[in-house]
Amino acid sequence: MVKGFDQFYHAIDSYIIFFYRVTGIGMVDYMAGTFCLSLIAVLLGELTISLALRVNAPYLSGLSQRKKEKETLSIKAYETGDMAGYKALNKEATDAWGRQFFAMMAHSAAILWPVPFALGWMQTRFAGIDFPIAFPFSLVTDSVGYTFSFFPIYVLARIVFGKLRPHLPYFASVHRHLTQVSA
Secondary structure: OHHHHHHHHHHHHHHHHHHHHOOOOHHHHHHHHHHHHHHHHHHHHHHHHHHHHHHHHHHHHHHHHHHHHHHHHHHHHHHOOOHHHHHHHHHHHHHHHHHHHHHHHHHHHOOOOHHHHHHHHHHHHHOOOOEEOOOOHHHOOOEEOHHHHHHHHHHHHHHHHHHHHHHOHHHHHHHHHHHHHHO
16 A cells, blocks of 8 residues: 555656746745645645535535424424424434534545645655744744644645635636525
8 A cells, every 4th residue: 555655656746846846946945836735735625525515415405405494394393382393303403404514524524635645745755854943933842844834834725725716717616606505
């Protein structure tokens, strides 16, 4: 299995390392390359979740409809004084809500699957390279590795993508769909 990952990282290396050699200034190239790698990870994650949501849309829509239906019926049962019916219908609505919630949590995890692969590739290139850090962080440690810089840059890439999403060809339609669903 490790050999498979090594082969994968070797296959993508020449494409990714390009982003780390743009200016010829070491730290600028590292930050720009890590931003590009993070942006690729964000794009892959967003593409994955958008496809998963499209495939599972009928299931999620059905859960949402079932939840609303059972909530409405449970309120009517409560108003008529049917406490047994209210409790049973409320339990079914809660069950549908829970299923919908955990389905969305599973979909959200799809956003992050590229991160370990990005870090795995970075390990092949930057393992053992330490970056000195300044005060006040230097009170804790003198230097950090590539993972310390990856995560803030990844968050920045997510923010940038979030601002660009409504204007990108495929993702604009996904953004409109998500906006309509949440409204």
